[in-house]
Amino acid sequence: MEQRGMPIPDGLVGDRADAAVARLLGFSRTFAQEVLEAGGVTLDGVVLGKSDRVRPGWLEVEWAPKLEPTVVAQVVPGFHIVHDDDDIVVIDKPVGVAAHPASGWDGPTVLGALSGAGYQIATSGSAERQGIVHRLDVGTSGLMVVAKSEHAYSELKRAFHDREVDKIYHAVVQGHPDPFSGTIDAPVGRHPGSSWKFAVTAEGKHAVTHYDTLEAMRAATLLEIHLETGRTHQIRVHMAAQRHPCVGDLLYGADPTLGARLGLTRQWLHAVKLGFRHPATGEYVQFETRYPDDLQLALDVLRAD
Numbered sequence: 001m002e003q004r005g006m007p008i009p010d011g012l013v014g015d016r017a018d019a020a021v022a023r024l025l026g027f028s029r030t031f032a033q034e035v036l037e038a039g040g041v042t043l044d045g046v047v048l049g050k051s052d053r054v055r056p057g058w059l060e061v062e063w064a065p066k067l068e069p070t071v072v073a074q075v076v077p078g079f080h081i082v083h084d085d086d087d088i089v090v091i092d093k094p095v096g097v098a099a100h101p102a103s104g105w106d107g108p109t110v111l112g113a114l115s116g117a118g119y120q121i122a123t124s125g126s127a128e129r130q131g132i133v134h135r136l137d138v139g140t141s142g143l144m145v146v147a148k149s150e151h152a153y154s155e156l157k158r159a160f161h162d163r164e165v166d167k168i169y170h171a172v173v174q175g176h177p178d179p180f181s182g183t184i185d186a187p188v189g190r191h192p193g194s195s196w197k198f199a200v201t202a203e204g205k206h207a208v209t210h211y212d213t214l215e216a217m218r219a220a221t222l223l224e225i226h227l228e229t230g231r232t233h234q235i236r237v238h239m240a241a242q243r244h245p246c247v248g249d250l251l252y253g254a255d256p257t258l259g260a261r262l263g264l265t266r267q268w269l270h271a272v273k274l275g276f277r278h279p280a281t282g283e284y285v286q287f288e289t290r291y292p293d294d295l296q297l298a299l300d301v302l303r304a305d
Contacts, residue, residue, distance in 0.1 A: 003062045006194040008043070008054050011256030017041060018050040021061060024251065025196060026098075026138050028107035035063045072101070073115035076108045081117070082143065082287050087152035087280045089119060090145045092289045095266055099135040099144065110144060121146065123153035133157050134165075134230065141292050142169070142271025147279070155279035160230065166275035166286070167227040171235060172220050172268035172299060173244040174255060180213040184238040188231040197251060198233045200241045207231045209238045217302045219258060220247050224272075236267060247298065262298035270295055 004025060012020045021041055022032040035041060036050040044057040078094035093099075097108045111130070114121060121131035131146040133156040147153035159165050189204025191197035198204075208228035215222040221244070225235055233252075239245055240252035248254055248264035259265075275286035291299065 001062055001064055003060065004194075004196050005058065005060045006196055008056055008059055009250045009253075009256075010056075011250035011254065011259065012054055013056055014053055016050070017043075017048040017052045017054055020054045021059075024059070025061060026105065028105055031063075031106050035061065038063075072109075072112045074108055074112045075116050076113040078292070079108075079113045079117075080289075082289065083285075084119075085280075087147070087149045088145055088156070088278070089114065089148055090143060090274065090287050093136055093141055093144050093271075094292065095139060095141045095294070098138050100129045100132050105138075107138075110146065114146065119148070121148055123147055123150050134160050134167075136271055137233065139266040140269045140271065141295070143274040143287055143289055144271070145274060145276070149279075152279040156276070159276055159279075163228060164276065166273065167230065167271065168273035168275075169225040169227070169235060170214070170270050170272045170291070171223050171225055171239065172247045172295075172302065173223060173239050174220055174247055174258065175244050176216055176221050177211065177213065177223070177242060177244050180216075182211060184209045184211070184242065186238060186241060188234055188237050198231070198237050200237060205229075205231055207234050207238065209235060215303075218305045220302050222299065235269060247302075262301050264294065264298050266294075268295055268298060 017036055018029055018032045022029045033050045036048060039047050040062045041048045042060045076097060080092040082092050083090040093110060097110060098105050099110050101109050123130045133147055136142060136144055147156050185208050186200040187204030188198055188207040189201040191199040210226040211223045213221055214224050236246055236249055236252050245252045245254040246267040246269050248259040249267035250256055270291055273288050278285050
């Protein structure tokens with residue numbers, strides 16, 4: 001059995017238990033319901049049902065990991081191929097899609113979507129992670145590159161490890177960072193009070209985030225962010241540590257009222273550009289994507305304020 005414990009964020013108070021558990025732990029809604037129906041979720045010691053409303057308190061979740069995850073071919077709405085050749089495929093990942101299958105996630109995956117579109121990924125490693133050289137959070141949209149050949153897999157893994165890949169994100173954060181442009185150099189590790197969150201901690205791994213202001217609005221700021229390192233939740237943790245969390249990011253302290261007004265059900269964070277040397281030719285290539293509809297709508301509302 002696996003267990004997680006955490007306080008209920010203010011922004012989830014009043015939500016259905018299945019929706020809250022899914023959002024907090026990155027589960028699919030279906031799997032969250034299965035865990036709740038099995039009596040695996042308690043709030044301050046009281047067992048919750050899937051339709052119960054959560055209130056402030058300490059949430060405990062216990063579940064049995066699913067069998068070895070496998071890639072399931074599927075058609076994923078909003079899944080776009082940006083570039084395709086013999087060695088790589090670059091995709092524009094929609095929100096709500098995991099990079100690869102994992103225990104506790106039975107929703108759509110990048111590899112499942114590629115398989116459903118007829119792509120063959122043949123690289124070393126476990127079958128459910130073939131070709132994956134980097135990841136985006138389920139709640140983060142944008143560009144990912146997947147290796148199709150063994151040579152591309154090796155070269156891209158090395159390039160990401162050696163920090164030779166340009167990873168550029170756009171984020172809308174609450175308030176106005178001071179200074180408008182800067183570098184956050186702070187280690188990121190497991191949150192001392194939660195096994196599911198991350199935080200700036202002395203024991204964490206080296207993490208560096210560079211940011212520049214693109215547009216300042218009344219309640220928020222649009223930033224361009226260059227990742228020097230690639231720690232889990234790095235941008236979300238670093239901006240929250242500066243008291244400027246990504247708009248809509250309830251897990252890291254964003255204002256739930258603002259997120260609701262903008263119609264956001266996830267953090268405003270998008271991997272907008274990805275650049276690297278092509279593993280076959282050695283030539284530098286860069287790919288770009290536009291904002292998805294939910295993020296564009298939220299930005300339009302903020303601009304109109």
